[in-house]
Amino acid sequence: MFKNIVIVGTGYVGIPVAVMFANKGFNVVGINRTKEKIDLINKGICPIEGDEPNLPELLEKVIKEKKLTATTDYSVCKTADAILICVETPFDSDKWEPKYDSLKSALKSVGENMSKGALVIVESTIAPTTMDTLVKPILENTSKMKAGVDFLLGNCPERVMPGKLLYNIENLSRVCGGINKETQDRMLELYANIVKGELYPTDCLTAEVVKTTENAYRDVEIAFANEVALICEKLGINVYEVRELVNKAPYRNMHLPGAGVGGHCLPKDSLLLSYGVKGIMTPELMILSRNLNKQMPIHTAELVINAFKENGMDVKSKKIAVCGFAYLENSDDTRNTPAMGVIETLKAKGAKVVVHDPFVKNYPGVEINKDFEKTIEGADALVFVTAHNDYKALNLDKLKKLMKTPIIVDGRNIFNKEKVNEKGFIYKGVGKG
Ligand SMILES: NC(=O)c1ccc[n+]([C@@H]2O[C@H](COP(=O)([O-])OP(=O)(O)OC[C@H]3O[C@@H](n4cnc5c(N)ncnc54)[C@H](O)[C@@H]3O)[C@@H](O)[C@H]2O)c1
Known part of the structure; x- marks a missing residue:
C-alpha cells in the first residue's frame, strides 16, 4: 500500500502529478531546489x-487539505513509499x-x-540506457542499497503537454518500465490511482525508447509538413x-506546419x-528533421523581410511587433520558443522589434508587453508566432488604424489570406504562396 509520495522537481510535470496524487488522498511532498516555487505552492x-484547466483550483484545494506540501529538504524521502x-x-x-x-x-x-523498500521512478525523459548506466549506479552508490533487492526502480515517462496537464x-x-516484475506490478498499482488510461508494463530500456521515439516521431512529422509548406510557398499555393486534401486520402495524417x-x-x-x-549508429532522418524545424523561425523572419523588399521598403529601422512569445498557444511556456529565432533574425537586419504575449510574464533580455494595442501602435508589421486565442479574435479594421504600415506575417495560419488582403493588408504566411 502506498501512503507517502515524494515528487522531486515541481515544474510542468511534477506539479500536476503531485496535485493528482494528493487529490486521491495520498500524503504528497513536492521537492524543489528553488525556494520561490516552494513558497508559492505552499x-x-x-x-x-497560462490556461491550465482545473490545476490552480485543485492545487489550492490539496494545499488547504494539507495533502500536499512543498519543501527543499530531501529528508522527506526517508518516509516515502x-x-x-x-x-x-x-x-x-x-x-x-x-x-x-539536475537529474x-x-x-x-x-x-x-x-x-529500504522504496519505489523510485524516473518520470523525466531520458536517453535510452540512462536508467542502467546513470540512474541505477548513482542510487546504488549513494544509498548503499541494491536496486531490485533493497529498493525498486522504474521509468514511467510522462505524456503531459502544457494546456492539458491534468487531462493528459x-x-x-x-x-x-520496471527493472523487474515486482517493480512493474508496483508501478501499475501506484499509477492506477490517478491514470484512467491503459498502463503497459515493460522493461526500462523499452520505456526510454518509447518516450523519446514518440517525440522524435512528432518532430519528424512536423518537419515533413514544414517542407511541404516551403514547397507550397514556392509554387504559390496554400499548404x-x-x-x-491530402488527409482525405486513407491512412494519411499530415501534420500542421508553422513558425x-x-x-x-x-x-x-x-x-x-x-x-x-x-x-554504434548515426541516425539521420530525425537529425535532418530537427535542423529543418530549427530553420522555420528564420524563415518566418525572412517572410517579414521579403514583405518589405517586395513593396520597395527595407526592414531596417521598422517597428515590427512579434505577437506571441510562448512556444504554444494559450500557454506561458517559453522554453526553446521559436519567437527568439524570429526576433534575433529581425534585429540582425536592423528592425526595431517589440514583443507582445498575453500569458508570458518575463523572459531574460526580452521586454514582453501585455497591452496589445499599445504594442502594435505605429508598427510597420505584425508577425504572429503563437496562435493565442486573443489573436484569432482581432478586428482587422482596428489593427489597420493602429499600424503605420499594414503588413501581417502569419506563422500559424491565424488569418485568411484573401480576407486580410481585402482589408488592404500586405499578407504573407508560412506555407501560403
Ligand atoms: N513539459 C512537458 O510538457 C513534458 C512532457 C513530457 C515529458 N516531460 C519531461 O519531464 C521532465 C520535466 O519537465 P518539466 O517540463 O516539468 O520541467 P520543469 O523545468 O518545468 O520542472 C523541473 C523542476 O525541477 C526542479 N529541479 C531541478 N533539479 C532539481 C533538484 N536537483 N532537486 C529538486 N528540484 C529540482 C526545477 O527547479 C524545476 O522546477 C523532463 O525530462 C521533460 O523532458 C515534460
Missing part, C-alpha cells in the same frame, strides 16, 4: 501560468550530450535519504488546403534518442 498558488523524479533533462547540442546535472543531483539526494495524466495511457517547434521536449527528444546509440 501558499496554494500554482506557479504555472514512492519517489517520483520529474526534473528537467535538456540536451547540450554543442557538446552533443544530455545535460543531466544527477536529484538522484544523489534521493539516494542519500531514501529508505488522467486520460492517456502510460508505459511502466493548409493541400494538407486538408517553428518549441517547448522543453520536442527540440531535444530526437537528440536524446540519437544519443542512446552514440558510437
